[in-house]
Amino acid sequence: MAKHRDFQSLGKRGPVFSNDWKLAGATARKFYHLDAAPLQSAARMIFQKTTGRAILAAAAMIVSAVFAPARADDIRVYAADKKNYVLLRDLGLLYGATVSGPVERQVALISKWNRLQFTVDGREAHVNGTSVWLHEPMTTLRGHWAIREVDAREVIDPLIRPLRYLQTGGYRTIVIDPGHGGQDTGAMGPRGILEKMMAFDIARRLRTQLMKAGFQVYLTRDGDRFIELDQRPERAKRWGADLFVSIHLNSAGSEANGTETYTVTAAGCNSTAGGKVEGTEIGNRYDTLNSELAYQIQRATSSQAQTVDRGVKRARFVVLKHAPCPAVLVETGFLSNRREETRFMSEKFRDDLAMGIARGIYNYAQLVRMARHETPPQAAPTQQLALAAPTPAQPVAAAATVPLAASAPVPASLPAAQPGHIVILPTKPQAPK
Numbered sequence: 001m002a003k004h005r006d007f008q009s010l011g012k013r014g015p016v017f018s019n020d021w022k023l024a025g026a027t028a029r030k031f032y033h034l035d036a037a038p039l040q041s042a043a044r045m046i047f048q049k050t051t052g053r054a055i056l057a058a059a060a061m062i063v064s065a066v067f068a069p070a071r072a073d074d075i076r077v078y079a080a081d082k083k084n085y086v087l088l089r090d091l092g093l094l095y096g097a098t099v100s101g102p103v104e105r106q107v108a109l110i111s112k113w114n115r116l117q118f119t120v121d122g123r124e125a126h127v128n129g130t131s132v133w134l135h136e137p138m139t140t141l142r143g144h145w146a147i148r149e150v151d152a153r154e155v156i157d158p159l160i161r162p163l164r165y166l167q168t169g170g171y172r173t174i175v176i177d178p179g180h181g182g183q184d185t186g187a188m189g190p191r192g193i194l195e196k197m198m199a200f201d202i203a204r205r206l207r208t209q210l211m212k213a214g215f216q217v218y219l220t221r222d223g224d225r226f227i228e229l230d231q232r233p234e235r236a237k238r239w240g241a242d243l244f245v246s247i248h249l250n251s252a253g254s255e256a257n258g259t260e261t262y263t264v265t266a267a268g269c270n271s272t273a274g275g276k277v278e279g280t281e282i283g284n285r286y287d288t289l290n291s292e293l294a295y296q297i298q299r300a301t302s303s304q305a306q307t308v309d310r311g312v313k314r315a316r317f318v319v320l321k322h323a324p325c326p327a328v329l330v331e332t333g334f335l336s337n338r339r340e341e342t343r344f345m346s347e348k349f350r351d352d353l354a355m356g357i358a359r360g361i362y363n364y365a366q367l368v369r370m371a372r373h374e375t376p377p378q379a380a381p382t383q384q385l386a387l388a389a390p391t392p393a394q395p396v397a398a399a400a401t402v403p404l405a406a407s408a409p410v411p412a413s414l415p416a417a418q419p420g421h422i423v424i425l426p427t428k429p430q431a432p433k
């Protein structure tokens with residue numbers, strides 16, 4: 001097994017990073033201050049009316065630890081112009097990474113285990129070579145490279161430190177959702193290939209692979225049937241889904257090609273393709289798990305099927321918004337592209353797509369099991385699926401570190417933010433260059 005980016009380094013970075021479980025008490029205290037304000041005041045009211053103060057304080061702390069969302073409170077946050085930002089400099093310190101660039105508009109964070117690349121004034125990032133789209137472009141804050149807090153917490157950090165987030169995850173029951181069906185044919189290729197047929201075929205191949213690996217699998221439709229969109233997450237709920245994976249084929253002009261994996265947009269944020277900003281949906285309960293699942297599937301699928309990596313993207317699709325568990329929608333390839341349509345006609349390509357998605361699910365499940373300190377399964381998965389976690393970034397020699405270019409923003413001094421506390425900056429962030 002290849003070493004995973006996060007696991008091997010755990011324990012080598014001192015107590016702050018060494019053990020998520022031992023940190024539970026300290027983390028609970030931070031939640032108590034930062035995230036559990038209503039709970040805190042409720043606890044305080046009870047506190048004043050009773051004599052069992054110590055017991056109640058301890059109880060409130062346990063309650064806040066149980067109900068607080070999994071958040072990494074060692075992330076420093078700066079607020080400017082009513083928006084919250086995290087500096088790449090601080091993420092670098094957190095991840096033991098060197099910040100360098102920009103080179104060809106890319107600012108890189110490189111550690112022994114990870115390579116993160118952000119685009120100047122852009123939303124596309126790369127996490128160990130896989131494309132991941134942020135909700136908002138990277139910008140500068142008083143001369144420091146910065147991304148929005150939501151992107152640091154819900155998009156990037158879960159991929160770099162997955163064990164902090166995945167303890168609550170499940171993985172045994174997978175609901176596969178073949179897109180469209182019946183009178184809803186979905187997209188049609190230049191040669192007349194229908195999306196509904198291909199999506200169903202890939203879903204069945206995926207089911208076979210997952211069942212071989214020991215997962216319990218359901219399909220939202222068992223043939224060429226029409227099912228309303230909202231019935232699909234409804235079925236997932238009824239079947240007790242741990243994960244929901246919708247399979248589609250894309251359509252846009254004749255040139256576009258490649259694979260992209262969608263997960264639900266964070267509350268109050270723009271989707272990758274724009275559109276209406278909405279509030280919190282059921283699917284947003286799983287924001288950090290969604291990121292990890294989408295990343296693993298996107299990474300494994302584009303690599304296995306040798307498709308163009310169009311990245312992890314965000315959209316408020318009905319099946320994602322209403323999903324009762326972590327959920328993604330894979331746009332496996334473009335039916336509108338004649339060459340890609342031809343590839344879909346080959347059984348090998350559909351097998352590769354199914355195997356790629358299965359590998360992504362399997363890798364995600366392995367991470368959850370590690371986060372939950374579970375022992376390996378009694379039944380080993382099939383040879384083909386017994387794959388290593390994603391290859392970590394190659395260690396980078398010091399010589400490869402690029403010094404800050406002349407065009408880099410000149411860092412201004414910022415007040416020292418304590419992790420878990422937000423520093424409010426009085427002025428607007430500097431306009432990105």
Ligand SMILES: [Zn+2]
Pocket residue numbers: 179180186187195248249
């Ligand atoms: Zn579709």
